[in-house]
Amino acid sequence: MNETSWQTGADGEEMLEFVADRLSPRQWLLASAAYARRLWDALPDGPLRQAIDAAELALAPLSAKERNAWLKKIDAAIPDAVSRAQAAQRAIVKPADPDAATVADPVLSKPNQAAPSFPLFQAASRHAANAIEGIGEAVAEAAAAVRVLFEEPGPEMLESIRPLVEQAAASRTRANTSANNALRLKGEGDEHADRSAGVKNKGRAEAEALEIVRKLEEGKGKSQDDEFEAEMKRERAAAKQLARVLREIVGNAFKPPRFEPAWRTEEVAALAQTIYEERAFERMVALGDALLDADCDEEAILRHCRGTEVGIKEPPQHLRGCWVLELILGRYASLPAPKPGKKPKPKRDPFDDFFDLKSLRGKDPFA
Known part of the structure; x- marks a missing residue:
């Protein structure tokens, strides 16, 4: 690590290794709060957002008593936050009838809609229900990340909060994808019902509806290479984000x-x-x-x-x-x-994630 790589680089992990033993408790807290704030839009107004503000505005690490008080306030706020988020999501997916996925007959909004379209309405309802459940999980996971801000400031705080933030963000993305799918399937169902209202071959029309559902839910298949590239892209983005946070809080680590x-x-x-x-x-x-x-x-x-x-x-x-x-x-x-x-830690060989090199010493790992 040199001054140029610190000032312009994107390897946040290497930068963190360079300064980790020299950051103050407040700097650890501020870096962690920067990650928690990425979930701001996932949190309803109230104690969970107030907790992030309180952590950021503290000029000195909070006392154990103050931290415990905030933890109790956060825990008490979680059920209401989850309920409010789910209610907002329910309002969005209401046209897809999120409560109808388990009933025998779909709720049809047009008189001329026919049974062959049922798979589309049923899938829409299922995705709508998943969207509501998923957004609740995302809020609960976001609250778990906020709780970390009231632990003892230090390396463990940042290490704990980063994966929690990623997990909550991923859950929110899945929930919103389910909501989009629900509304899309509902629209497809309405159109399909109009088309199939007068057809004689109901079986063929139903097969068409099932195929529409299959294509949307399966999407474009990804190869192992695609998955590997996507994971590498996520890791690069995470390292870059960490680099930006460290530069913002530390400034120039060399001068x-x-x-x-x-x-x-x-x-x-x-x-x-x-x-x-x-x-x-x-x-x-x-x-x-x-x-x-x-x-x-x-x-x-x-x-x-x-x-x-x-x-x-x-x-x-x-x-x-x-x-x-x-x-x-x-x-x-x-x-x-x-x-x-x-001395800096040696960079990890990515193949270490796949092979235990010690156990494979002297062996052909591909045999």
Whole structure:
């Protein structure tokens, strides 16, 4: 790891290894909260969202008593949050009749609809029910991720929350896919019922309906190569996300930025505090202008405010804990120097996931 790879690279795992033994408890908490906030849209208004805000706004790690109080509040809020999310999802998929999947006859919305279309309505109903159940699971999993923010801040916090966030996000995606499928199948059923109302060969019409369901549910088959590529893509995206979070919270891990007290004018300080408290990151450009007015000439600071950092194509993902805001608000602390003799962990050989190399030593693994 060198300065260039830190400032422009996408290997978040290597970056984390480089700084893991030097992050403060608050930095671990802020990094973890950045992941929890990815689930913000999956959480209804109320204690679960308030918990993320509380974790981010704490200037020092919460006491054990405060953390326990928040855990109780989160646990008490989960049933209502799940119920509200499911109610909202139910309203979306209501046309697909989510409660009719197990009854003998479909609920038909048009007088001329006929039995051959029943497989489409039944599948629509089943997907609608899955959408409601799935969104409840996603909210419960998101709440489990939020709970992690009230454990002891440290490496284990970030290690625990990342897979929980991915799991909740995947569940939400599946639930929304089921909702889309439900509405699509309901529409297909209405059209098919109109077409088949007067046909004599009801068996053929029913077979057609079943084929429509099969094609939608099976989709395009994926080969093992496709699955492997998709997994690699997810891993690259996760590593890139981690890199962006670490850069946002740590800044330059190799060279602390220069900041002159004279640049902390009343306007600059007030604007930075507002951005931090209200998450008004769209005002970072205005903060850069205010710093220029205060004669700030530190390029790294100005570029971060403008989103024009050298070597980085995407604009920064500003977070509570943004190193520029922390610097202005007097809370920034540069990383301690690396411990003498510290060596990075060797990169994992991907084949280790498939083979136990020790047990296969001297053997042909493909025999």
